[in-house]
Amino acid sequence: MTSGKSEAALRADIIEVGRRLYARGYTASNDGNISVRLGADRLLMTPKGICKGFMTPDMMCITDLDGRKLQGDRDPSSEMLMHLEVYRHRPDVQAVVHAHPPTATGFAVAGIPLDRAVLAEVLTTLGSIPIAEYATPSTRELPEAVRKYIKAHDGMLLANHGALTVGGDLYSAYFKMETIEHFAKISLVARLLGRENLLSREEVMRLQELRGAYGIKAPAPICADDSEDEADASCQTVQAPSGHGARLVPDSQPSLVQKLSASDGETPPDASPEGGEIRLTYRELSALIEDAVRNLR
C-alpha cells in the first residue's frame, strides 16, 4: 500500500474512477481498464469484460508484476500487458488508467498528436501528448508501442484506439485523462474556428520553470528544440515557434477545414470554386460550434 491507503480504499477508488469514466462517456460498454499498485510487488486491477460504470469491490483481480493472478474470481483486464509495461518502466507510477474518450480518440484516429503549445495548464502538467503507434489491442504489440513514450510522458494517445494516463495515485491518473479530453475538445473548437495561436517557445520555457515553483512533477522536461527526435525518451517534443519576444504566435499551419478541402484533390460537395474552403450555412456552423461548446462543459 505505497499510497498509504488500505486495499479496501483502493478498491473503492477504482470503482469511483470507473463510474466517472463511464458517466463522462470516456468508455462505452466494457471498454477501458484501471490498475493501482498494491504494495511493492502486486497490482489491483479491473477484470476482463466488465462495464466500468457498474463495478463492485469483489470483482477486482490481484496480480503480481509478471501478470500472474494471485486473487480474484475473474480474469484480469485484457490490456494487462500494457499496464505491466508501464509499472516496469516507471517505478514512480502508482496507477494507470486506459479509456476511449471520444474527442481525444478522434485525434488518435486522425493521427494528430496533442503536442502544440496552446494551454499553459496542459504544458505545466502533462507537457505534450504524443501518439503511440497503432498496435492490435490486447496483444504484445501494444506494450511495445507504449514503451517508446512512457518514460517521458504521463499521458499519450494510442493510435486508432484511445488514451493512456499514469499518476502518483489513481485520482492523479484519472484527472490527466480528463485534461487530455478537455484539451482535445478545446483544440478541436480552435481548429474548427480556423485559427490557433500558439504559445511561443520562450513562454513554454517560462512555464516549464513554474513547474518547480508549483511542485508539479513531470516525467521529463520539454525539449529545448521542437525538431528534437521524437524517439528521444529524455524530453517531450512540443510545437512552439520562436516568438522573438512575443508570448503568442499566430499559427501559420492551415486550418482543419482548409486541410480537409485540400486533401487528395477530392473536392468536397460544397467547396468554393477556388477550392479554399468548405461552405457551411450560418445555421450549420452555429450548430457545429454550439455542439462543441456544449461538450466542453
Ligand SMILES: [Zn+2]
Ligand atoms: Zn482500449
